[in-house]
Amino acid sequence: MAYAVISDVHSNLHALESVLKDIGDRGIDEVYFVGDAVGYGPLPDRCLDLLRDNCTVLIAGNHDWAVLGFTSIEYFNENAVAAVNYTKEVMSDEHLEFLESFKLVKSCVERDAFFVHATPLNPENWDYLFSLKDAAVNFEVFRQKICFIGHSHTPVIIEQKSSGEMLIHKNAAEINPGSRYMVNDGSVGQPRDGDPRASYCVMNSHKIEIVRVGYEVRKTQKEMEVVGLPSRLIERLSYGY
Numbered sequence: 001m002a003y004a005v006i007s008d009v010h011s012n013l014h015a016l017e018s019v020l021k022d023i024g025d026r027g028i029d030e031v032y033f034v035g036d037a038v039g040y041g042p043l044p045d046r047c048l049d050l051l052r053d054n055c056t057v058l059i060a061g062n063h064d065w066a067v068l069g070f071t072s073i074e075y076f077n078e079n080a081v082a083a084v085n086y087t088k089e090v091m092s093d094e095h096l097e098f099l100e101s102f103k104l105v106k107s108c109v110e111r112d113a114f115f116v117h118a119t120p121l122n123p124e125n126w127d128y129l130f131s132l133k134d135a136a137v138n139f140e141v142f143r144q145k146i147c148f149i150g151h152s153h154t155p156v157i158i159e160q161k162s163s164g165e166m167l168i169h170k171n172a173a174e175i176n177p178g179s180r181y182m183v184n185d186g187s188v189g190q191p192r193d194g195d196p197r198a199s200y201c202v203m204n205s206h207k208i209e210i211v212r213v214g215y216e217v218r219k220t221q222k223e224m225e226v227v228g229l230p231s232r233l234i235e236r237l238s239y240g241y
């Protein structure tokens, strides 16, 4: 049975709605979320309602933890800090409590999969995978066939063959019996690979696929303008940076 993996929604309701509709249109009813429900965008509570209704697994990201006060925001830039402060102001206590229930990591036996926002090695450090060397270290940390991550907002599929050789796939990869995989599904609500369309991942028994879905960017941007979120955060949605 196919399933979907989504992440980095960042309070962008229209992007999330488009992605969930696309998932539904494919007849997929199992969705895993790998972190950053909130931050950057205008409608955190509405996005959390949809995630609650649609996702089997909910993983916390650094922006989620920042809003909860669980992680330092020293390394956040001023726009990200402004968004964290805005998010804290507008979220209901009930939604904050729900966000608190998100896990740092999760393994799923039936999928032979591991889920984490940043890296399996030190999830709470919120490190980025910069190289295949970083990936090789992380392949040693989880035991499952596949690990799903988010965080960089840039989709990529890394395959490690049984020989140790590693390959990078951009949009899709066949699932080979001897190989293991690390997959970044990209970002639903703030893509950064130059393509403004929302990004997520569809998995079936033989293939990993990165899927792109257009949404009404302008609608989200207008909502951001109304609540006074930083212009840099509004503009970047047009370009996917």
Ligand code: ZN
Pocket: 008, 010, 035, 036, 061, 063, 151, 152, 153
């Ligand atoms: Zn993020």
